[in-house]
Amino acid sequence: MLDANLKAQLKAYLERLQRPIELVATLDDSDKAQEMRSLLDDIALLSDKVGVRNDGVDTRKPSFAVTRPGEPARIGFAGLPMGHEFTSLVLALLQTGGHPPKVEAELIEQIRAIPGDFHFETFISLSCHNCPDVVQALNLMAVLNPGISHTMIDGALFQDEVNDRKIMAVPTVFLNGEPFGQGRMTLEEIIAKIDIGAVAREAEKLAAKEAFDVLIVGGGPAGAAAAIYAARKGVRTGVVAERFGGQVLDTLAIENFISVKETDGPKLSAGLEQHVREYDVDIMNLQRAEALVPGSNGLTEVRLASGATLKSKSVIISTGARWREMNVPGEKEYRGRGVAYCPHCDGPLFKGKRVAVIGGGNSGVEAAIDLAGVVAHVTLLEFDKALRADAVLQKKLFSLPNVTVITSALTTEATGDGEKVNGLIYKDRTSDEVHSIPLEGIFVQIGLLPNTDWLKGTVGLSAHGEIEVDARGQTSLPGVFAAGDCTTVPFKQIIIAMGEGAKAALSAFDHLIRSSAPG
Template sequence: MLDANMKQQLGTYLNNLRNPIELQVSVNDSPKSKELETLAREIAELNNQISLTTTNEKIDGRSPVMTIAKAGSEARVAFAGVPMGHEFTSLVLALLQAGSHPSKEDQALQDQAKSLSRPLNFEVYVSLSCHNCPDVVQAVNLMAALNPNVTATMIDGGVFPDEVKERNIMAVPSLYLNGEVLANGKMTLAEILNKVDDDADAKAAAALADKDPFDVLVVGGGPAGASAAIYAARKGIRTGLLAERFGGQVADTVGIENFISVPYTEGPKLVAHLEEHVKEYDVDVMKTQKAVAVRKTDSGLTEVELENGAVLAGKSVILATGARWREMNVPGEQEYKAKGVCFCPHCDGPLFKGKRVAVIGGGNSGIEAAIDLAGLVEHVTVLEFSDVLRADAVLVKKAEATANIDIIKMAMTTEVIGDGERVTAIKYQDRNTGESHVIELAGIFVQIGLVPNTEFLKGTVELTERGEIIIDGHGQTNVPGVFAAGDCTNVAYKQIIISMGAGATAALGSFDYLIRN
């Protein structure tokens, strides 16, 4: 299972074990069981503090399963399936945490996890090609490692298809708590804690209540927000950054090939580097905080009200709230979201293996999604509203040459059709003839651009018809002391590197505003 290089690296990590750990594998006659048992034996051979036992009995009704526990303690972390691919890191961290190696997660979040008093049984359904799934798996695994009231199980949907079908799981990661759906999609430890800790909002609001006004308060933690915070902090002024989710959309991006100076990187890796860079400076980072209102005060400060009721203030504010995937806004879309309507082909594509799907949108993201999906699914239909595809010619050429991809132009999606539990078809109108058509399928991947996260700013700053914040060359909005940067603004192109430059511009503009006022 593990090549020589992986064994060497894993062996080095396992030298950090502070106490013995026990692996137990529930085995059966399946190929995946043999893979999991082989993996467990190879791990046990790397360190004499690791013991291994096998059993023919199922664990929590499943097999193959591997549990990991501190020696002499009851196992609270399990992997149902073979944790390779993107989940190999989750496995390594689980081994280290069982061995009492300290986590690098924020200590306040660890303390919050330890304080949870009710029984919490987490199950995370994943696909091994999902780059968002490990964040959820690692978060609940850490909670289980810290708190005896918590258990966590990763479940590979490809190994347990009957469960996926029974629970009607159409998107990953899919997080269950005590047998009921808790959430779908990428989540951080802080976000999960906020969902399961009844006092989370009150605790967060209390922690923020006594903060003095910042010189610069950045709202948003994507490339623009991170860049703005770094440039502001380097000026030696008091800087705060609040973000609902650090990294923003970049955290959901798989391959990045146009970030200058780096031929290739991936979104989660870039986000980690951004956060690491921000922490090099004296920036007060406040994560999992959602802004719901911005207003000027009589004293000239700008206040930012948060969803939990807390209010922060800044002598200047930089809005870098980013954007989100644009939805189709047709009947059935909301009803079948995560039940066949998806936005991440890399995460959810494996769930539609051998099935028919559609991709909405003929830009680069849409055509790339179609090409990726074509290797997994039976057939892909691309529906493009315009009479031309906006994707790069090389991508269009490849898609047109792929046998199981059909491209339909001048197609306006009008309805998502389902049976009450999952998507069964899509309805579209031919914009040339006006005729309606229905395509039977199992999944719909929406790739039609972005919507700025600015709804809460209506009536506060000047917006375009599309909801973009209007800024000048210094990043200044029409409100004195309020600046903006990135995908939430009317900047011509929505690119990571442009957002970073815009964040720097807004920070410098903000600093100039402060010294002149």
């Protein structure tokens, strides 16, 4: 099952096991079960601390559990954890075997102290780059707290269960049989949802913090660059972010980041956070800003959704952007039930089905190309009279036999049967004729909206809601700067956002010097 290279790597990892573990399999006569048996046998041969049993009683076949001898199983894999999920398997083996996780001690103690019984189930696809973070977070919680258990379920392998539970997006998490969450979630986010009182405790700690010299709102590429440049100046620096990494976390292939031939969003985000933590930066994650209040005493306030208020001598806003929605009837009603925004993550759930892609730019055409290899048919709809994607992408798109391209198309409604999408309606902009397309999925790829709603009436915004900045990143408020995709700076690119973040930090430092200089 495992090739020689993977075996060598895994053998080295398994040398870190501090105590014995068992792999308990529940198998049937399927080909996948035979692959699973081969995988487990391969693992057991690599370490004398790993045993294998085939007497599991899980209702899902094939599946296996990772446990300690004599203890109830708390981590399960219903499916082969290969591809993106192989790391989830390795971590489950190591952590069950006593290898310490790379998590802050405060979080570990918080997990151990959570009372109650929690059984999580996570439906994934092996091509989903967001799924492993959720699987690994829940597996870790199961290792640390005997009241928590977790099972990863490969949606492609257990299609009947996917259909019965009406799952049309991954990762989808159930808690004790009820829907818990969908999409990317960090360990901290999951803990906050089940640890009653955690939000209030954190808000109290935040409110007690002293004023910062530079406070950065947003933890994407622009915010990370600003934090590093500010901290290197020796000033008191803080980063408050709804989720560190920002939208880059949802980006798959990155092939235009200069000096790095190729990487992906989660890997780049992890590198950004690691770099920021090398400096004396106060990172306040999972905190959403709700208001910016200019102060009369030289301090600007940032009010958070948790109820806390942070103060700073200068502020850099780098809240980025989010996926633009169609804003048509049915979109919100069927989000996660046929309406999706990540073709790479959710595409495998639509295997053999008919889908539409809305948007004819690079992201839309790339999505259509990817989906064409999985689904039965793709219909791409573009509002303009011609596609806007690069010529090389268009050439590839038009070579595919199961893709239809419709231009001058205004999508007016996502239709459904009350439970899931069953089609869409669009108007031909040249003839005003209305058409209906029967399908099972709609992937929206029509650009970005700046995350600036919380700033209306405070700083100058463009007609598109972007923060207006000058060449130094200065906004309409003295001492308040902005950088990245939330600003009027053209060309929304990671590398540009980083440069703008660095520039905003240098401008903020210059502001601090000038505002504190004797008159």
